[in-house]
Amino acid sequence: MKLHADTPTAFNTVTAYGPGFIEINKVRHTSAVLLTPERLEAWSIASFEALAEADFERLRDLHPEVALLGTGSRQRFPHPRLSRALGEARIGLEVMNTPAACRTYNILMAEGRKVAAALLLESAP
Numbered sequence: 699m700k701l702h703a704d705t706p707t708a709f710n711t712v713t714a715y716g717p718g719f720i721e722i723n724k725v726r727h728t729s730a731v732l733l734t735p736e737r738l739e740a741w742s743i744a745s746f747e748a749l750a751e752a753d754f755e756r757l758r759d760l761h762p763e764v765a766l767l768g769t770g771s772r773q774r775f776p777h778p779r780l781s782r783a784l785g786e787a788r789i790g791l792e793v794m795n796t797p798a799a800c801r802t803y804n805i806l807m808a809e810g811r812k813v814a815a816a817l818l819l820e821s822a823p
Contacts, residue, residue, distance in 0.1 A: 709735035709807055712800040717771075720800065720817055733815040734760055735807045746774050746818055753816070754791075755783045762814035764790040764806065768799030770820045 710733055714721035719728050722738055730741040737760070743753060746769050754776075757765050765784055767776070773795045784791050794802065796817050806813040 710738050711807065712804050715797055715800045718819060720796070720819065728819065730816070730818050732757065732760065733803065733817060734762065734813065741816060743816075743818060745820075746770060746776075749776050749780055751780050751783065754781045757814055757816050758783045758787050758789060760814040761812070762789060763812040764792060764814075766799045766803055766806075766813065766815040766817075767791060767793045768796030768815060768817040769793060770796055770818050773798075 710722055712720060712722055712733075713724050714726075719726050720731060721727070722731070722733065727740075730743045732739045732741045741753075743749060757767075769775075773793060775793050778785075781791050792799075792802065796819065799815055799817055803813055803815040
């Protein structure tokens with residue numbers, strides 16, 4: 699699905715997504731990413747099952763007010779011990795499937811919120 703921003707922006711914006719890819723600023727990514735309006739990083743997570751406490755600590759270190767976790771094609775919740783670092787830092791965590799996380803990220807970013815998204819991908823069928 700292609701997404702279009704209403705106005706041009708210098709911030710990182712999800713411009714499309716689909717099975718096995720996320721497009722950010724019209725550049726296609728085929729592996730998981732960590733995303734803020736100002737920063738884009740590859741995230742070396744192979745799958746939801748591979749998530750560890752250190753991954754949520756890395757998300758915390760981006761200092762968002764809200765963090766989004768896109769868990770692939772379906773919504774899955776990580777064990778609370780994994781995301782403890784976010785709770786202790788008083789950072790909200792919203793868990794949803796990756797397409798919903800992409801849309802939510804764009805909305806929050808456009809509102810000027812301090813948002814970070816950790817977006818997992820699954821291989822294209």
